[in-house]
Amino acid sequence: MSQTAERGATFKEVFAVREFRVLFGSFVLLVGGDAIKMLALSVLVYTRTGSPGLSAAAYMAGWLPYIVAAVFLMSLADRLPPRAVMITGEIVRAVVCLLLAFTGMSIWAMLALVLVTGLFSPIFGAVRNAMLPDVLPGDAFVLARSLLGVTSAGAQIGGMALGGAFLATVGPQGALTVTAVLSVVAAFVLRFGLPYRKARGTVRQGTVRTSLRVNRLLMSDGRVRGLLLAEWLPVIFIAGAEAMVVPYLGGQGQAGLVLGAAAVGMAVGEFAVGRFASPRLRERLSLPLAVLMGVPWLGFAFGPGPVVSAVLAACSTMGLAYQLGLQRRFLEAVPEDARGQAFGLQSAGMMSGQAVGALLIGVVGEVAGPGPGIAIAGAALLLVVLALVKPLRPSGV
Template identity: 70%
Template sequence: MSERGATFGEVFAVREFKVLFGSFALLVAGDSVKMLALSVLVYAQTGSPGLSAAAYMAGWLPYIAGGVFLLSLADRLPPRALMIAGELVRAVTCLLLAYAGLPVWAMIGLVLVTGVFSPVFGAARTALLPDVLPGDAFVLGRSLMGVTSAAAQVTGLAVGGAFLAAVGPDGALAATAGLSLVAAVLLRRGLPRRPARSAGAGSRGAVGQTLRVNGRLLADRRVRGLLLASWLPTACVAGAEAMVVPYLGGQGRAGLVLAMAAVGMAVGEFTVGRFAPPALRERLSLPLAVLLGLPWLAFAAGPGLAGAAALAGVATAGLAYQLGLQRRFVDAVPEEVRGQAFGLLSAGLMSGQAAGAALVGVLGELAGPGPAIAVAGGLGVVVALALAGVLRPERPAPVKEEALPNHGE
């Protein structure tokens, strides 16, 4: 492995990456606006905060079903076609939500059903990155995607709130559909057609193939360790973040803390991805994973708004630990199921974060938000240390010295 890291100039010189990067930014910002608009639309019809919150979360829940049953499609179908299909499904969904006059149960059901395929579309995009960006450029590309995700979510929510006030939820949903159509055109014109990564397993259907390959991936000790190292620490930090609103007693004050958490994530991903050489990046995985949980312990002392924001920003900078796992994950999974492997990684992240938020929420009801946040941080530290064997970089195999031929004999 070369000690020299890739540069932004080298990454953005690749035309296909610029297309993937631009369409991804449109996707994240559009999804943030879509779920916010749907939540407002449901609240306007029902006046129920609970249904409004359920509508906001509906876009994330299908990741579990899609990740368990459909991920093999990411390898069995051409990636460009899959990504374009994802954008078209998103556009149609937004237009139906805006103008079809659906009852609340049908709107939430539509988002749940169409969202089942989201992990497949996302897996096709991620699996294409190592083909477009070989070597260390792939890790920097993933870093840029992480920074973009944090920035687009914050921007999408901030601009989305103002946009909703100006045009209403129907107009915001229509604009989101427009963003999806732009992304579809960008993908169609900017990416060459690539064949499917794998033709499938003969007569096996997508569900059977997905279950078989998921089992195969989880049975591999190396792959399983990398998956758990990606899932568990982030589940703990998600649980801590879920308690920020009740800890500060309102969405307005909590918004500053959550925004600082997004900033910390972006700064950490950018700094480690760009300035740490590949070998150092992998050595940093363990200390950064510990950092991810450590600052939340201070919430046991009841910090105020400024302290809570600073602690959240420092903690989420530790999410850059995952960059040190990226190259190893690509190397560990078979190339013909890379799409499903990345889809499983993503689905586990989403499911783990939902489970972490739910479990820490229960603890918050029993012990209070501050202690619950501290416990979540402590669990994050314990989990990181327990996974130290995976988080530490692998030692290269010793090179056997071979006798050079003696041409003088």
């Protein structure tokens, strides 16, 4: 075992790798641009229709196709050269933004365009994640995943802030144009910053048939299945609890304080565990950190005010760093020629789980009330963690 693997990688070592700097820079442009795009599209739809429901549908439309792509199309992540796939993703995003901004298409055509092109967004992300172990082997890969997680939260918040500024000055069409420009810049960064790499997998069957076959292969492997469930299921109840914050507090400003604290807690946890815990300690922490996610939400049964609620939310989301302890084992468990599809399936399950959690705990909140609904989400999360002790606890611990 190398010295780096024993002591853990550092940010200096990660950023010393040119390919990672390119992937990181394009990722920041991607996440920030997507936040601006979805906000601008939502405002554009609301301006033209006056419908809050259609506006919300427009905001979520880009996320809905994840599960469809994961089931039927994700094998493309391993069957095509990664640089070409990522560049194609940026070009598609730029074209879609310009079409939305300037063609005057109907609202339903706009939503259909976002949904159809969104089918391929999970593939672009899966290719990026699958490249990381090639660029940064060993513990540097886990630290890079931590860094991308922290950056994703920050870039989304920054993208929302920039989107609001652009909307106020140049309107939704101008904001969509900004996203298109960011996508073109990212495409150039990827084209001239990354070397050519061959496709990881080989073409034997059609895309859909291969995707279904590999998904069956992954889910039939007990080790892979356990690690996927350990990533997917706790997120359902975290998302459900957060979805109840606004009705619980009854005010956007107070809810913003709590949700902002949750984002900070996630960033702090990811940074601290990713940077300062050794690889072995990081894996041992997976189980206690997963438990930490559920306990604070139980406090909402007692009706805490906004400040205490913010502290509880931040403490819970710090526990999301439990996922870092699963990354190395997941990488080792999946076949190398299906790595892209495996990472795509992992991400798609988490995205879909957030939607399921918001719906599920929303129903509970309607019956029991927002505060008890949040507490029930915390209790359910703890029960799920107890059921997942085996994949959450590395062998020999």
